[in-house]
Amino acid sequence: MGETSGAGEPTLEEQIAAYQREFQDLDPQVEQxxxxxxxxxxxxxxAYGRQTAELGITNADWEVLKALVLSGAPYRMGPSDLAKRLGLTPAAMTHRIDRLVAEGLVTRERDESNRVRVIIELTGDGREKWMEAMRLATVFEADLLQDLSPQERTALGEVLTRLLIRVEDAQPDAGGRLSDLDDTV
Amino acid sequence: MGETSGAGEPTLEEQIAAYQREFQDLDPQVEQxxxxxxxxxxxxxxAYGRQTAELGITNADWEVLKALVLSGAPYRMGPSDLAKRLGLTPAAMTHRIDRLVAEGLVTRERDESNRVRVIIELTGDGREKWMEAMRLATVFEADLLQDLSPQERTALGEVLTRLLIRVEDAQPDAGGRLSDLDDTV
DNA sequence: GCTGAAGACTTAGAAGCTAAAGTTCAACGC
DNA sequence: GCGTTGAACTTTAGCTTCTAAGTCTTCAGC
Known part of the structure; x- marks a missing residue:
């Protein structure tokens, strides 16, 4: 009936209308x-995926770079801390680090003061790769928000932060791989 | 320095401060x-992942159920249309359908008018499963937005829809698996 | 020194994907 | 009428990336 184009995604409006037909108690405003x-x-x-692909790294790589940069200079973390931070098992972390070392974006060395531990450290190349990704990301983000007035930006940031604090308080555990489910809700 | 708790996620505020230290040109408001x-x-x-797990289905299953419900009564689609809609290859779609058929959530039968085609149809159980998932989802969503006044909801919905239309116009192609990258940006 | 615990790595196996070949059917040309 | 072409789905083979469980190395306490 009201479908637009073939097998393509319905517009947001069409989607909400369809859900309302199928599920009576739906609050259309919440759903919007x-x-x-x-x-x-x-x-x-x-968009981010395209950018990282353009830089020759995977999204998995980028996650690790972000965690290391966020840890601040001298950009060092142990594999288990990284694994916790990214919600992976230590085994999976080992494989990711293998790849990043092969790409020259991090180094892996034993901690001489406690030789059980391993230190993953961002290289200059790794830091530069992160910077390039950030440059691309900020261009996209600025474009995305281009139409918003300063007042709208302030209000939007405030409201979203409020929602985030609420939900992060409610489910304090951060970890957990999610993979899919980026699709239309 | 300003880190809060061990290997846990930094707060939004801490995260933005850290990015600003590392990347001078960052617009903190955009980043927020x-x-x-x-x-x-x-x-x-x-949250959605927990809910689907509770219902004994995977997120992949849920995506297919959503697509079928969105297509409207009588809830039928061909495998290739589903594959296009979900951004999968036909082969991957076959496997997903196998599982859904085994779970009794959809049926697979040949189209008698053109016996090359196959029709995937939602079963009553499948529709009920989708409804249960929606019931759980709407409870979570109502709770998430609980603190927002009616004015704030209207404004938020309007602004987000504006952003969405802008970005969906800019990159009209919908498809493409994403998998990761749900993590902190 | 020996023992136990902790951290990282290795191996085995599962899940889910893509690419490419295979199968079945409809439609069209000669 | 028969064969060829093409479409739609399935099958097969192989890849990637994850988890679980076991192994190796090193440190700390006795």
Whole structure:
């Protein structure tokens, strides 16, 4: 009936209308916000994925670089801390680090003061790769928010932060691989 | 220095401060919005993942159920349409359908008018499973937005929809598996 | 020194994907 | 009428990346 184009994705409006037909108790306003959030994020992830691919790294690589940069100079972390931070098992972390070492983005060496521990350290190349990714990301982000007035930006940031604090308080555990589910809700 | 707890995730505020230290040109307001969007979505996905797990289905299953329900009564689609909709190859779609058929959530039968085609149809159980997932999801969503006034909800929905339309116009292609990158940006 | 615990790595196996070949059917040309 | 072409789905083979469980190395306490 009201479908637009073939097998393509329905518009947000069409999608909400369809859900309402199938599920009577739906609050369309809540659904608009939540679905827009999901779909926005999906597009953001597509954009980020393109950017990292352009730089010759995987999204998995980028996650590790981000964690190391966030840890601050001298950009060092142990494999188990990284694994906790990214929600991976130590085994999976070992493999990711293998790849990053092969790419020259991090180094792996034993801690001489406690030779059980291993230190993963960002290289200059790794830091530069992160910077390039950030440069691309900020261009995209500025473009995304281009139409918003300063007042709208302030208000949006404030509201989203409020929601985030609420949900992060409610489920304090951060970890956990998610993989899919970036799709339309 | 300013780190809060061990290997845990930094707060949004800490994260933005750290990025600013490392990357001078960062617009903190843009970053606040974008990072909050990412992190919010991650938490939403965790919540949805828990809910589907509770219902004994995978997120992959849920995506297929959603696509079928969105297509409207009589809830039928061909495998290739589903594959396009979900951004999968036909081969991957076959496997997903295998599982859904085994779970009794959809049926697979040949189209008698053109026996090359196959019709995937949602069963009553499948529809009920989707409804249960929606019931759980709407409870979570209502709770998430609980603190927002009606004015704030209207404004938020409007702004997010505007952003979404902008980005969906800019990158019209919907498809593409994303997998990771739900993590903190 | 020996023992136990902790941290990282190795191996085995599972899940889910893609690419490419295979199968079945409909449609069209001569 | 028969063969060829092409479409739609399935099958097969192989890849990637994860988890679980076991192994190796090193440190700390006795």
């Amino acid at each position: 916000i939540v679905s827009a959030l999901s779909r926005l994020n999906r597009r953001m992830n597509v | 919005i974008v990072s909050a969007l990412s992190r919010l979505n991650r938490r939403m996905n965790v």
